Amino acid sequence: MMMRSTMRRALAPLALMLLAACGDGVGKAGEAAAPSNRTIAATLKDDRSFAMLERVLDNAALGDVLAGKGPYTVFAPSDAAFAAAAGDLGDEAMKAQGAAMLRAHIVPGALTRADIVAAIERNGSGAAEMRTMANSLLTFTKEGDAVIVSGDNGARARLTAAETVASNGVVQPVDALLVRTTAAPAAD
Amino acid sequence: MYKLAPITTALVLALAAPTVVLADPGNGKGGDDRQERGNRGGDDDRGGGQGRGAGRDDDRRADRAGGRTETRIVEAVRGRSSERGDDARRSGDRRPDAPRDVRRALERQVLQTRDGRPVVYFNRDDDRGLIAGCPPGLAKKDNGCLPPGQARRIAAAAAGADRYESLWRRTGDESRYRYEDGYLYRMNPQGSLLGYLPVLGGALSPGAAWPSQYAYQPAPDYYSSYFGLPQNQDYRYADGALYGVDPKTQMISQVAALLTGQNLSVGQPLPEGYDIYNVPTAYRERYADSADALYRYNDGYVYQADPRTQLVTAVIQLLT
Numbered sequence: 001m002m003m004r005s006t007m008r009r010a011l012a013p014l015a016l017m018l019l020a021a022c023g024d025g026v027g028k029a030g031e032a033a034a035p036s037n038r039t040i041a042a043t044l045k046d047d048r049s050f051a052m053l054e055r056v057l058d059n060a061a062l063g064d065v066l067a068g069k070g071p072y073t074v075f076a077p078s079d080a081a082f083a084a085a086a087g088d089l090g091d092e093a094m095k096a097q098g099a100a101m102l103r104a105h106i107v108p109g110a111l112t113r114a115d116i117v118a119a120i121e122r123n124g125s126g127a128a129e130m131r132t133m134a135n136s137l138l139t140f141t142k143e144g145d146a147v148i149v150s151g152d153n154g155a156r157a158r159l160t161a162a163e164t165v166a167s168n169g170v171v172q173p174v175d176a177l178l179v180r181t182t183a184a185p186a187a188d
Numbered sequence: 189m190y191k192l193a194p195i196t197t198a199l200v201l202a203l204a205a206p207t208v209v210l211a212d213p214g215n216g217k218g219g220d221d222r223q224e225r226g227n228r229g230g231d232d233d234r235g236g237g238q239g240r241g242a243g244r245d246d247d248r249r250a251d252r253a254g255g256r257t258e259t260r261i262v263e264a265v266r267g268r269s270s271e272r273g274d275d276a277r278r279s280g281d282r283r284p285d286a287p288r289d290v291r292r293a294l295e296r297q298v299l300q301t302r303d304g305r306p307v308v309y310f311n312r313d314d315d316r317g318l319i320a321g322c323p324p325g326l327a328k329k330d331n332g333c334l335p336p337g338q339a340r341r342i343a344a345a346a347a348g349a350d351r352y353e354s355l356w357r358r359t360g361d362e363s364r365y366r367y368e369d370g371y372l373y374r375m376n377p378q379g380s381l382l383g384y385l386p387v388l389g390g391a392l393s394p395g396a397a398w399p400s401q402y403a404y405q406p407a408p409d410y411y412s413s414y415f416g417l418p419q420n421q422d423y424r425y426a427d428g429a430l431y432g433v434d435p436k437t438q439m440i441s442q443v444a445a446l447l448t449g450q451n452l453s454v455g456q457p458l459p460e461g462y463d464i465y466n467v468p469t470a471y472r473e474r475y476a477d478s479a480d481a482l483y484r485y486n487d488g489y490v491y492q493a494d495p496r497t498q499l500v501t502a503v504i505q506l507l508t
Contacts, residue, residue, distance in 0.1 A: 035469050059389070060388065060389040060443075061389070061393055061394050061442070061443050062443055062446075064442050064443060064444065065443055065444070065445055065446055068415055068416070068444070068445060069414065069415045069416055069445075070468075071468045071469070071485070072446065073466070086352075095389040095390065095393065096367055096370070096372075096387050096388065096389035096390035097352045097355060097367065097389075098389060099387070099388045099389030099390075100352075100355040100356065100387070100388070100389070101352075101355060103388070103428065103446060104355070106446060107466070108447075108448055108466065108485055108486050108487060109466025109467060109468065109484070109485035109486070110466055110467070110468050110469050110485075111464055111465075111466050115464050115465045115466065116464055118465070119463045119464040119465065123463060128463035128464050129460060129461045129462075129463050130461055130462070130463065130464055130466075131448050131450060131459070131460070131461030131462065132448075133428055133446040133447070133448060134355075134428070135358070135428060135448065135449070136358075136359075137460065137461050140464070152358075152359050153354050153359075165469065179354055179355055180354060181351050181352055181354060181355075182350075182351055182353065182354060
């Protein structure tokens with residue numbers, strides 16, 4: 001009897017992990033889907049919808065960072081999001097701008113969607129904030145079932161598609177950039 | 189027989205999550221090695237020999253001995269260090285002709301573990317390490333050291349803003365910014381140059397020499413241990429990034445990590461921007477939020493905070 005009890009306690013963590021892996025990735029705060037054995041860098045590289053992000057990452061020489069230990073959470077704009085607001089950031093001459101843009105899309109630690117939703121609901125204000133690697137703040141709110149993320153200067157995006165829990169953090173797809181760029185200056 | 193439980197649990201966790209790092213059960217939540225609160229008195233980093241000296245190298249070797257996995261809870265608290273001077277001397281990159289006004293003292297927090305080991309983390313400069321004066325290689329002209337074409341660009345700025353200027357500007361910052369050839373130039377609203385700084389992706393890129401006038405903070409060994417970085421490089425922190433630098437050539441070899449540089453000190457409130465649970469997957473079992481404690485990850489450490497007061501109560505190292 002004692003042995004059964006001991007084994008039940010020993011296997012409990014495994015059972016929890018298996019349950020988390022079977023879920024839809026939006027569970028209680030603190031829970032995380034079973035991590036992939038691929039890094040964030042590999043995850044982005046394999047996903048064709050992040051081709052532009054991948055190019056900006058390479059340009060800025062940040063590939064080592066997202067292939068390293070981390071952990072980081074990357075709010076990953078789709079190619080369409082880049083095309084709409086900053087289509088030239090993949091250019092060779094835009095390395096520094098690309099690096100600055102990326103830093104505003106990366107936060108420390110592993111941030112699952114369940115963690116984000118739980119924090120929004122826990123805070124009386126209905127919003128939760130995270131500090132980025134650009135030393136700016138991202139504000140998370142809910143609109144119906146959607147999670148909205150806003151940047152310091154009024155940029156606004158929606159968390160889309162499914163998150164990927166990588167070996168060194170999380171990739172959270174977004175449908176827009178988290179820094180609002182101004183219109184290009186008029187030609188003289 | 190009860191002793192089988194933790195052993196079996198550890199085995200199960202290790203098998204279920206091969207990337208998981210197991211912490212020392214004796215030091216974590218619920219363990220018997222809780223952090224002692226209070227200020228033991230800060231150690232001056234310079235005086236305490238906590239640079240990249242032999243002592244710290246010994247620490248790192250000890251940490252890695254036998255592949256031992258360890259989590260250490262760090263107790264209070266802080267000292268301040270004029271870091272730039274130490275490291276510049278050690279790295280041999282202090283040049284006698286360098287202007288004095290750019291040798292600003294940078295501060296960093298120095299914590300201690302119970303056994304006296306240093307734990308250092310970085311502070312982020314409000315001005316990002318802005319350098320006063322003329323950029324290297326820029327001919328001094330009668331235009332206030334403006335780079336070639338800059339005066340013309342500033343004049344043009346009145347007609348339309350740089351499309352990406354918002355990438356450099358902070359909330360409430362009225363300065364104007366221009367990026368040119370690896371450097372960011374900061375100007376007042378009237379267009380006078382206030383200073384410049386090298387930036388990630390520009391002058392701070394792999395293959396480039398570290399700008400001799402740019403202040404940095406040397407990374408303590410904890411960071412190279414935590415991030416698993418090669419030991420044959422120097423690591424320098426500047427403006428939110430950790431760079432690998434070849435100690436012989438002073439060339440930047442890699443961008444090793446991004447860091448917030450946020451100051452989370454024991455006894456102080458969690459700063460703005462840490463609302464969401466973000467503990468690394470490998471440590472979630474051990475450091476789960478509860479009614480008694482919050483846990484937040486930042487720059488290689490997990491911070492424990494009181495849910496009621498939001499005060500940071502412990503800093504936890506995550507070494508593998």
